Amino acid sequence: MEDIEDLLVGGGGGAPPGFRLPVVASVGVNTKTKRKNNTFQDSLKDHKYNTAKIPGTQTIYMKTFGCSHNQSDSEYMAGQLSAFGYNLSENQDEADLWLINTCTVKSPSQSAMDTLITRCRSAKKPLVVAGCVPQGSRDLKELEGVSIVGVQQIDRVVEVVEETLKGHEVRLLTRKTLPALDLPKVRKNKFVEILPINVGCLGACTYCKTKHARGHLGSYTVDSLASRVRTVVADGVKEIWLSSEDTGAYGRDIGVNLPILLNSLVAELPSDGSTMLRIGMTNPPYILEHLKEIAEVLRHPCVYSFLHVPVQSGSDTILTAMNREYTVGEFRAVADTLIKLVPGMQIATDIICGFPGETDEDFEQTVNLIKEYKFPQVHISQFYPRPGTPAARMKKVPSNIVKKRSRELTTIFESFTPYVGMEGKVERIWITDIATDGTHLVGHTKGYIQVLVVGPESLLGTSAMAKITSIGRWSVFGEVIEILSQNVTSHENQGDKYSTCSDLNETCCSKKLETCACGLTSSCGQTEDKNVSVSQDGEKPGENRGLNLIGLLLRKRKNNSCGKMEDKKMLEKDEKQETSGDRVHKWVLLDKALLVGMLMSLLTIIAIFLYVGSRDFSSK
Template structure:
């Protein structure tokens, strides 16, 4: 039986892949150890979303190659999209698809279930990858080379996994995927809303469900159905992550994002119609090669119009093998200036949201320990709330508590138990 050490970088979906790898390893009788120096095999689950991340992955792979006395296995998006980079860097490792990692480590051994083979992440947060891949062909994205087209397991299979998570102790289920909005598309019908409704109505227990990244095009076709499920099912967080990337249709066309600005706004308007209060999360890429000053101003205008409460801002970086890498780009200063200005706008919008919460009472699901004696959780809109002193008051992860919002720190609220 092998001792393994695993490190995961990147998105929640990647973390879900690592949990699946770990569960299969534990089912095979293998067990985790602290630190690569104590492992028979070290596993690096990589990300490659931007150039800086790629450099960090190569650096960490070299370090693990030196620190691990046993084998090194590299998987994840960079491994699948740019596996040759590791060999060229002189790193001695097996580069494998996520699905192939457990079998490689097990080396043909028969699975033997062990008591610690549970699917829970961080105690009360369960990760549920509902599908792999997407239906997009973005000109700047290298991850597509790793994940391929959407591959959707049946609703019944994902329902079974969600039930297992709840029975194992999950109080928050995070539904993940490269694009959750197109779940079921490969079978001819988008089924995200169907899956959510069945999880909420057919699984007993007290828990919440958060929907992970869903591209606007996929959501647009089921926006009415999806928003209705959000409104009707209390177990679903009123939270949607729909990355628009630009406020200019010209740039979206060059990005091959499939949606346009009007469709994104229609999604937002539909959720506004169905929900009194909800969180819109989105992503913007600044400094795309074809982004003019006017295009950039349109993006700022879209930010102000839709007022997303969670915003990820990324400066464009060329990814090898993508079509956008062949385009003549902007200098670093332009990208830096635009990113800085947009970040200031972001902080203003987000800060205003948390300021509006002050004085209200909220039911919070506690999911993690904070600093010192505080506990951290989320309200119905998946807004982050820290409660100083809650640990001393006996609050534990997985508890639902009522609290009064007393202040904020721009990107999260502060509260006291009611």
């Protein structure tokens, strides 16, 4: 089937975020009446999940593979679906439709996608596939008979889901405009905004399939990105991750550059340092000319002193075969300059083991580079030939040698002790997550070193001073000794504005936070594969319908009952104590008025009964 082009004038125009477009005008569908390969969709027509339901009331299971950009796309799609009333669930069985956001970087990710699609077919559930796999390989046999959302069509996901639930196959893959940044969004972590600054890249790496999916460089404007930062800061976000296929290439298609953007975004951050900016992955060629300006931004108190710069190989011969457009010497110039100019600078990098043509000498150069810099984070992967790329046609290194080199480099990397000397130091940290062990909270230093602390979940979204008590290989452990800033965002109304503390030593008023189910990030700074679920960022439009007057008043009482607490008390009280403490606050005036009104109504009713009774008695 041919790709269905956008039929609206202006491509990305039409309806503002939050409104459905008429299906006839915006989505072409294939009802599959004359096509042979229609077994999957046709099998859904008689299935229980295809029974008539009110549109927007079904349950959707979402699964995301790949990088932070994919995660952001999933959050946008979840936000739009949630805004229309769809329920999002992590339970595959209870879902009426599955939505899989795919990654094409490595074979294992695509294999996992294939497995999930097979499972979905077996369960006879309607299926929508999004992301880089269908965009870059639209003719895959595995994608026959399923609906597809392209990487630049995520703002049309509601329409695709609705038509798919009706038994139609919908494919939206081609558009030249970027999705809007102000679409509804459900964040996996309510304190972390993943902000895409551009899509695609300028490179042409011989092994990369992502370019096939994300295409040529397309940058958002500085003004639109600055506006988005203002919005998410007002929502209570505490970390902003700039996401891109190549951050360093930002703006070269629209006449600006990365330093211009970074300075504009930093100007929008709260002056108390309560919200931090994390610069995304950047390849060496595009930041060489801006190293001093980028170093200056990385020194800013509101910017993590951390950068992900992939080197991929320590051999110039292999870098040339990869078409990476830089030399090992230029990578060293990037690393050396940033380490010299930025105190506490942390650099993460990537290595591909066993690229076609890699000799023992080439691999030894890679080993020496990693030993020299002792990077605290290295993402090591084996070479995976991706279909349709030039590297897939190159002569491969035997798989047993590739695996051996990968194990050897991993052993060397794991022997490093990057956090020696931190024990006993006091560091400012920003706490935004819960560790996978369910016990520790996850904070990060300005160098983005992971600090695990024990404390109540009310510490999520705060900045604090922590004393490092012990060190591990992948993180350090600390003890919170002082809270500097506190989250004050309303978790029941996303429209409530964020405000910073005027005094960093004063604890701001905050509400008890909900449990965050997110895990840690991977070594290369990308989020691990997680299911997207509805968070407490904002309520779905339909949730308020069932609220009665008393429920609304009780909610208002809870919202207004937040009082100031001393830092020491907050650390000593556990979650149950805080919850029970909230319930014994004094009643507000509105509650008293309600009680008085109910009492007066009762007295009036009694008086009426007495009056009527006395008249009846007199008439007798």
